[in-house]
Amino acid sequence: MSYTFDFSFLWTYWPQFLAGAWLTLQLSAISTVFGCILGTLCAIGRADGPRWLKWVIASYVEIIRNTPFLIQIFLIYFGFAMAGLKVSANFAAVAALVINIGAYTCEIVRAGLQSIHRSQVEAATCLGLSQVQTYWHVIVRPAIERVYPALTSQYVLLMLASSITSQISAEELTAIANRIQSETFRALETYIVAGVIYILLSFIVRAAFFLFGQLIFPRRRKLGTTI
Numbered sequence: 001m002s003y004t005f006d007f008s009f010l011w012t013y014w015p016q017f018l019a020g021a022w023l024t025l026q027l028s029a030i031s032t033v034f035g036c037i038l039g040t041l042c043a044i045g046r047a048d049g050p051r052w053l054k055w056v057i058a059s060y061v062e063i064i065r066n067t068p069f070l071i072q073i074f075l076i077y078f079g080f081a082m083a084g085l086k087v088s089a090n091f092a093a094v095a096a097l098v099i100n101i102g103a104y105t106c107e108i109v110r111a112g113l114q115s116i117h118r119s120q121v122e123a124a125t126c127l128g129l130s131q132v133q134t135y136w137h138v139i140v141r142p143a144i145e146r147v148y149p150a151l152t153s154q155y156v157l158l159m160l161a162s163s164i165t166s167q168i169s170a171e172e173l174t175a176i177a178n179r180i181q182s183e184t185f186r187a188l189e190t191y192i193v194a195g196v197i198y199i200l201l202s203f204i205v206r207a208a209f210f211l212f213g214q215l216i217f218p219r220r221r222k223l224g225t226t227i
Contacts, residue, residue, distance in 0.1 A: 003188070005188070005189060006186065006189065007189050007193070009184055009186065009189075010180075010184075010186075010189060010190065010193055013180050013184075016176050016179075016180065017173070017176060017177075017180075017193065017194070017197060019171075019176065020171065020172050020173035020174075020175065020176030020177070021173050021197050021201060023090075023170070023171055023172045023173070024159065024162055024163075024172040024173045024201060025159075025201065025204075025205075027090065027093055027094060027097065027162050027165065027170070027172060028097075028155070028158055028159040028162055028205070030094050030098075031094055031097035031098050031101060031158060031162075032101070032155045032158060034094075034098045034102075035097065035098045035099075035100075035101035035102045035105055035158070036101075036105055036151070036155075038098060038099075038102035038105070038106075039101065039102040039103070039104070039105020039106040039108070039109055040105065040106075040109050040140070040144070042057045042060070042061070042102060042103075042105075042106035043105070043106045043107075043108075043109035043110040043112075043113055044113070044140070045057050046058060046061075046106065046110055047110055047113045047114070057106065060103060061103045061106055061107060063103075064099065064100055064102075064103035064104075065103055065104070065107075069096070069100055069161055069164055070164055070167060072096055072099065072100055073092070073093065073096035073164060073165060073167065073168060074167075074168070076092050076095050076096045076099070077089070077092040077096070077168045080092060089165070089168045089169045089170040089171075090170050090171075092168060092170075093162070093165035093168065093170040093172075096165070097158060097161070097162060097165070100158075100161070101154065101155070101158045104154050105151065105154065108147050108150050108151055108154060109143060109144060109147060109151075111147060111150075112142075112143030112144060112145075112146045112147035113139060113140070113143045115143065115146055116138070116139050116142060116143055120138050120139075123138075145217045148209075148213050148217065152206065152209040152210075152213070155205065155209065156202055156205050156206060156209075159201060159202065159205050160198060160202070163198075166178060173194055173197060173198065173201075174194065176194075177190050177191055177193075177194035
């Protein structure tokens with residue numbers, strides 16, 4: 001059996017590939033921001049909140065981490081519809097991504113919080129820092145700095161996982177590739193191109209996180225620490 005590769009026809013579809021890649025980055029960026037906020041708040045609540053809150057957050061984390069993302073996105077997308085709420089596929093995709101990445105962010109940040117020694121908190125209290133100042137400057141920020149490489153890897157995986165949102169008709173890169181191969185019947189070439197674009201997007205996302213980390217963590221910049 002022989003197969004002749006032909007990528008020439010794909011040049012006419014580059015605008016569609018780029019549009020899909022751009023939407024992939026948009027979905028990933030929005031989900032990263034809100035997922036990071038959700039996960040950090042959950043980590044703080046699970047570390048220092050009341051018992052009932054710790055139980056609620058722990059249940060949320062375990063449910064998300066032990067169910068497939070595809071099932072989660074179906075539940076959210078069709079759940080909105082069953083509740084009579086008409087939302088776009090992109091909105092449902094972002095909601096599912098935020099809920100999913102929030103659980104993983106919670107556990108990563110919680111590990112960072114647990115790495116902060118209590119003596120540092122006591123020292124901050126002795127220096128006269130308020131409770132808010134102590135929590136931000138001595139606990140939260142150093143904790144996030146310690147787990148920043150793990151967060152970066154998780155958010156790259158989030159960008160790649162956004163391909164699953166094509167199952168609810170979100171017009172991101174994978175959905176575009178599916179449509180193009182159905183029109184051209186050149187599935188192998190189409191998905192090879194899509195895979196290459198995903199690799200490029202991964203490098204772009206990693207570079208963006210590296211620059212962001214150098215900006216918000218001056219100590220990493222002084223020490224030459226990379227992510």
